[in-house]
Amino acid sequence: MLDIAGLRAETPGCENQVFLDSAGSSLPPRIVVDTTVAHLRREAEIGGYRAANERIDDLHGVKAAIAELINADPAALALSDSASRSWSDFFYSVPLAPGDRILISGSDYGSNAIAALQRARQTGAVVEAIPSDSSGQLDLDALDAMIDGRVKLVSLVHVPTNGGLVNPVAEATRIAHRVGALVLLDACQSAGQLPLDVAELEVDALSATGRKWLRGPRGTGFLYVRPELALSLEPGRLDLQSAEWTAPDDYVLAPDASRFEFWECSVANRLGLGAAVRYLLDLGPARVYAAIAERAEYVRKALAEIPGVTVRDRGTQHAGIVSFTVDRLEPIQVRDRLAGEDITVTVSHRGSTLLDMSARELNSVVRAAPHCFVSFEDLDRFVGAVRSLT
Structure with missing residues (x-):
């Protein structure tokens, strides 16, 4: 069991509010801020x-901590300033030609879809969406029917930004691997709240952010690339971190995933990210994940019992995001009224997950995402405030 009182004492930001936006940008523990x-x-x-020179060993330790969390070799990791940067740096390095197929998830994130469409225009490749099944998650039978030798890359989203399902x-x-297609996993909403083992998942690349469930600083993210694959790819942008200038007319790429890194960065933020991951490892990831799941399910069930409130989560396995709407109130109105009572939630708009939201005829949803430091008293206060809106 986690020491909730201790967690809250180590998270000063939760003292005077009900904080339910760890799917957006969570509250960091004191060690990360310090x-x-x-x-x-x-x-x-x-x-x-x-x-920076004083902290060389600690900077190396950031990758070691992340590697421990996701069961990877530190050399297979590249640090960046965001999940979007990590995702894009890998995606734009994958060679594409006319007629190649890019498959995206039905709940794919807007930034990913835009990048896929841009590259399709540039290369003559085509972008196709994998349908969702009746539960809302990725339809494996549909994917199996779509896959062929022209599929070069499959973009998967572990947990969508607009709801609590797990793909x-x-x-x-x-x-995807049956035909040799590469799999790029967007783990932006799962890193820090769900187990991530790249050996078990067998993905070719994985991108994540530090600011959400990992509780690190904004402006941090990381990319995992399968080691043998990393050596075959050349990123679209290089500098003296990702490559070595070896002759007036030549350069040599870094021999591992650091070829996806740039030299300039916020050292303070990266040290903060390392502190956040170590904090999670010290708490025990399985205990943290269980606490998040317990709180999300508590909220999901409580909201479903309120007349006039519709829980919008789909899927057969649920994560820490709870999405909902309130009759006769726009999600932004719900967010703002709750903010007036020192309850922090956020809104996910159609443009973030256009395919899924359009299929469900939703313009936006309220998103509540409780982390392990949120008390059940806080959750009851939140549910009571939502009930009062109806």
Whole structure:
């Protein structure tokens, strides 16, 4: 069991509010804030280069911590400033030709879909959406029927941004690999709240952010690339971190996933990310994941019992996001009225998951995402406030 009182004491931001936006940008624990701010102060004292040199071992430790969390080799990881940057850097490095097929999930994220459409225009490839099944999750039978030798890349979303379903990643990956297609997993909403084992999932690449369920600083993210695959890809942009200038007219790519990194970064933020991942590892990821699931299910069931409230989550397995609407109120109105009572939720709009939201004729939904530091008293206060809106 987690020490909830201790977790809340280590999360000052939860003292005066009900915070339910860990799917957007979570509240960091004190160790993350202290680590980040302390390094910024050190930079102010001696300059950024000297300050970074003092923390070389700790910077290497950031990848080691992430590698431990997702069961990867640290050399298979590249650090970046966001999940979108990580996803795009890998996606744009995959060679495409006219007639190649890119498959995206029915609940794929807007940034991913836009990138896929842009590359299709540039290369002559085509973008096709994998249908969802009757439960709302990725339809494995439909994927199996769509897959052929022209499919070069399959974009999978582990947990959509607009609801609490969990897609069957491992099963979909096996189908894609049958024809040699690459699988790029968007784990933006699952890293930090669900188990991630790249060996079990067998994905070729995985992107994630630090600011959501991992509770790290904004401006952090990471990319995992299967080691042997990384050596066969050349990113679209390089610098002296991702490659070495070896002759006036030549360069050599970095020998691992660091070829997807740029030299310049926020050292303070990366140290903060490392502190966040270590904090999770020290708590015990399985215990944190269980606490998140328990809280989300508590909210899901309580909201479903309120007349005039519709829970919008789909799928057969649920994650920590609870999406809902309130009759006669726009989701933005719900968000703002709850904010007036110091309850923080957010809104997911149609443009973020256009295919799924259009199919369900939804313009937006309210999104509540409780982390392990949220108390059940907080959850009852939130449910009571929603009930009062009806």
